[in-house]
Amino acid sequence: MKPIRFPRPASWLGALLLLWSLAAGAVAAPLPGGAVAGPRMGGVAEYRFPNGLTTLIVSDFSKPTVTVNAVHRVGSALEGDGEKGLAHLLEHLLFKGTPSHPDIPKEIAARGGRANGNTWADRTCYFEVLPATAENLDWALSLEAERMSRGRITPELLDKERGVVLNEMEMGENDPAATLMDRMASVAYDWHGYGGSTIGNPGDLKSVTYREVVDFYRRHMRPDTATIVVAGAVDEAAALGAVAKHFAPLPKAPGQPPAGRSREVGQDGDRAVTLSRKGEVQALGLLYHGPAVSEPDAAAFDLALGVLGDAPSGRLYRRLVEKGLASSVWAASFGFRDPSGPAFVMAQVPRDRSLDAAQKVLLETVEGFAQDPPSEEELGRARERILLYLDSEFADLDRFALGLSEWIARGDWRLFFLYRDRIARATGEDLVRAARRYLVAENRTLGRFVPVDRPLRVVVSQPRPLEATLSTFVLSQEPKLGASFDVSCAALDRSVTRVEVAPGLKGAFFPRKTRGGMVSLRLSLHLGTPESLAGRVAVGEFLAGMLDRGTARHSREQIQQLFDRLRATVSFWGGADQVGVFVVVPEEHLEETLALVAECLKEPALDPREVEVLRRETLAALDESRDDPGSRAWDRLERIFAPYPAGDVRRPLSLEEKAEGTRVIDVPALRDFHRTFYGLSVGEVAAVGPFEPERLKDLLSRHFGAWRAATPFVRAVRPFEEVPPRRETLRVEDKPNAVVAASAPVKILRGDRDYPDLWVAATVLGGGWLDSRLATRIRHTEGTSYGVRLSLEASNLDDFGRWNFTAITGPRNVPLVERAFFEELQRALKDGFTPEEVARGTSYLLEGMKVDRSRDAALAGLLARDLFLGRTFAWTEELEARLRAVTPESALAALRRHLDPRSFSVVLAGDLKP
Structure with missing residues (x-):
């Protein structure tokens, strides 16, 4: 377009x-x-x-x-x-x-x-x-x-x-x-x-x-x-x-805009609150009143919180998480318009650990900051993390346009640039001054009561007029802006260079001028065979989480510092049969970033201390999931729709199995998995951005071409199987919200004749943007759910598809939501769809596909996917043509062939008392 x-x-x-x-x-x-x-x-x-x-x-x-x-x-x-x-x-x-x-x-x-x-x-x-x-x-x-x-x-x-x-x-x-x-x-x-x-x-x-x-x-x-x-x-x-x-024709409103803001006069003593309710993970929190974001010391205050709360190099992470007193920590200021806006320091503490011990270290670390000034290294790390966030937001035009909401609310959009400059210029003395003023007991609200001997009133300064400061502010460097490009399938196929980077590693490169000069790169490596991976799912998933936690040459902290210095956002991901990395980095830092990514993939340190830290973090997250109705419901459905024996790589682990597997994982098992499966057998790499394709190919070949996997990759095939319907209720006590989840098997491939018709039918029924039949009835008409959705899950390679329905609701409304869901399915099967509904659903899907191709990160993912499948955007162009050909009659006929309401398995989760 x-x-x-x-x-x-x-x-x-x-x-x-x-x-x-x-x-x-x-x-x-x-x-x-x-x-x-x-x-x-x-x-x-x-x-x-x-x-x-x-x-x-x-x-x-x-x-x-x-x-x-x-x-x-x-x-x-x-x-x-x-x-x-x-x-x-x-x-x-x-x-x-x-x-x-x-x-x-x-x-x-x-x-x-x-x-x-x-x-x-x-x-x-x-x-x-x-x-x-x-x-x-x-x-x-x-x-x-x-x-x-x-x-x-x-x-x-x-x-x-x-x-x-x-x-x-x-x-x-x-x-x-x-x-x-x-x-x-x-x-x-x-x-x-x-x-x-x-x-x-x-x-x-x-x-x-x-x-x-x-x-x-x-x-x-x-x-x-x-x-x-x-x-x-x-x-x-x-x-x-x-x-x-x-x-312009809108009339000027009468009178002055509503003010309605009562100012805080300052806090003169610590406060405390205790929350008592069921849960699997303890939480400890501190709240401090901070300066308005327009104030000069707001940047220093935020940097002090970064020195404290960053992971894994922050003081709180080192003294709480690495010592086993907490499973996670974070610290941040909300940066509101008025003085006294909240800054939070939060910690998750496992149930088997002492909250008192964690609280003692937390308070000593935070409120001892002014007596323990930050080193230049600490300040540099915190500064790079904040600058990385600000620069990545500016580089993504959609994020920047929406992120301006916050700066407008804070008083003036130009504060975005002023705040960034203040972050870049702040000194260690500035951080100490801000901490001495705000990070004190008398300005604290704690998640539990703590007595204090010496009360001290902390008065937050009022904001100064902005215009005097902003009128003389000049940008130190103009940011890079992007260029338009044709996102049609044919144009992309003409512009994309597809090459063999190394034996087994396919590449797809789309050079273009991007906002902020950013390169988006996605690398995927496929691992092992169904037989060799049997029983190793938990180890494979855990190993992927260890890749950026230290190498043979760099500690976890050093890796994070290097990525921050390079302005690189790097995310490793994977499981038993696949590992990959997604990178967004300025083009001038691409070579250094790829070298460090290769080091993480090929030489993970697997330090026993880091293994223990990740183990605690994983177990805490699993504890939290077991206490969430939605996680519990979909965990059960995933198991129902994976009728494979224990240990099969196609069978997802339950929350309990993940926890048990996490508890017994050790360093030898991780090293053996890496030695046996990691390396190049089958892989794809795709990149979008202002790079030279031949240079990028040489870089990738140098880092990965000779790294061969000891075990060749063979894909685990998942053919269609009937799944007998069932109905289950999971009690999750003391939760005011419940989830209705349902799935039904459907024999379909994305390349099948009926797929476009079913995709449109699913969009009309429960997809799209709040305008589907299910959303119209359950959310808009009956008002019983905040979020409701029906989707069609289909693979490019295996015909074991699924219909998936989910709705969030109150426990009292579960019967109403479930009844409405099945009634709307029956109505669709009986009466079909109107031409307007089909046209709207088709347009939504087609325009969504175009928008995905316009987003650098999504485009890199699409290119990598098509490399694995051995196809180009010509296949997508054909799918779009088939979508345009969908009619009410063809959608109804396909729906009647592939949807049987009686085949749904239903799981209800929440505090559903008999």
Whole structure:
């Protein structure tokens, strides 16, 4: 799909403006809608309209999508008494349509895009990511202008959406650590709205009236509290004109925007809260009030938290995780707009370890920071991690456009660049000063009570005016911007270079100019045979987790430091029969990064101490999964649909088997697995980015060409087998949320004649974006589930497919959700689908495939997959043609051939009392 390329005014208007600017007393041409140009920085241009609306335009043709992000400066911090959760509830309601857009999910699906909204303390945002066409941009702006001014809110919709939000609240209550953080915040704040949960108070949500919701909407949804971000393949002048068309006519709201913020006056003593409920893993937390993110010492404060909380080099990791006192730790500041925003330090502690011992070390480490200044090495590591995150966000245009929501909410979008510069310049003395002010007992809220001898009031400074600082700020270096490319299958096949890198290793390289100059690379190695891997599944999965935890030449800490210095995001993954790595790195650091990746794959140290650390982390994660209804339900279904004997590589381990296997794994077993199976037998590597293909081929050949596997790869075949239906209930006590999960076998390959018809039918029934039949009934009409989905699982090589259904709901609503699911299946089998449904589902799938090809990481994955399957994008082009040929009649016929509601196995999980 071609990007939006509106007529550029530079050809004639630009020349005219230049002449005007050279003339004495010249007056610039007026901008659309009376807009006034504001500051520019880092490829972002700001404009303001007379009604108070701000718009930010980021013109970048590196990918054929456009993102519209409407940021409204209203969140939980602005809610008054009786309104707790109203900002989030309003977010839900404003997806129910507008006069010109009565069915938002259907419209977004028909355009092949994705959309969502979310609410936090200082803002609510709504966004759409669409293929870049002028029509799509106009549609998204029209939707957001009407959502701001004419959202459809009725008493009936309010009553239905209450149930959905309450179900979402129940879902969050399943996580004890997240709930503990909410409780700590409620104790830490005397006055400010930061002490309240964004999702709200169940009492307020149940009792709020229609009139109160409408009043809240009219008070807060207004042009002078909104910023419209337009980013992507759009011409700046044309994008500004499109924004003006829809938003400039909106009248200026009367009076001043709601303030509603009570300031904290400072904390004068430590506080404590205890949460008691069932769970498998203990959690310990500290909350400290911190500076507003606009303040100069906010960067130093965040760096101090990085020195403390980074893994595996942070102080807390070394003193708690490596010593066996905790299974995991992290520390971070939320960086809110107002002073006193929360910074959390959290630790997970296994049930068989002492919470008191972990608490003692945690407090000594955090509150002793000012007396133990960071070394240059510690500061450098923390700085590189934060810069890596900021740079990777900037390099991904979609992430950057959506991430601007936070900086807008914090006071000004330019804070993104100012904060980055402050991170780069902060010194160890700055960190000590911030720690001495904020990381003290008198400013602490602990997950349990701790007495203190000397009370000390900590007063957080008020933010300074931003304009004086930002007006003189200049970017130290202009970032790299990307270029557009044709994502059609035929164009990609013409542009991709496919080579044999080494015997057994196929390569697919797509050189192109990317945002931030990043290269995305995916390497996959296939391992062993079904016979040789029997009984070794747990060892193979564990070994993949050890690859970046030290080599023969570098410790785990050194590896992490090197990757951070190279600005490389590296993820190793794998199991018994496959291992791989995904890399995103600036092109100038590609060679060094590949050398280190090869070292990790070929020379893992398998240090016994690191084995014990990973063992504890894995067991803690498994304990958490056993306490989660969704994990329990799908763990059971995976076992039901893998009717193979114990030890078979095709049979997934249960949570209990994974735990047992993890407990007995030792270093000799790991070394033997690596020696026996790791190396090159069959593999694929794909890369997208600004590299030279021949040079990349030589690098890969040098590192992996001679590394041969001792055991050749033979794929484990999984033919279709009937699975007798069954129904099971799993009791997961003290969980307010439940899960309905169901699967049925289907004999299908992705290349089969019926697959496109079934794929469209599955999308209409339960896929897409909130507009499926199941979502319409269960979420929108009955309001009994926050999340509901039906999908078709099909392989490219084996015909053992599955229908998979899942819904999150309250225990009391389980029968309603299950009944609705089977009734909708029967209705589809009886009445079929409308032409509009089939057209919408087909469009959603086709546009989604195009969007995937436009994303560098996804494209690398598609290229690697097709290398393994021995095909090109011509196969995908044929699949797209078959999708376009799907009709209501063909979809219904295929569904009747391949779907039998009686064949579903159903697993219900939650606190389902008899």
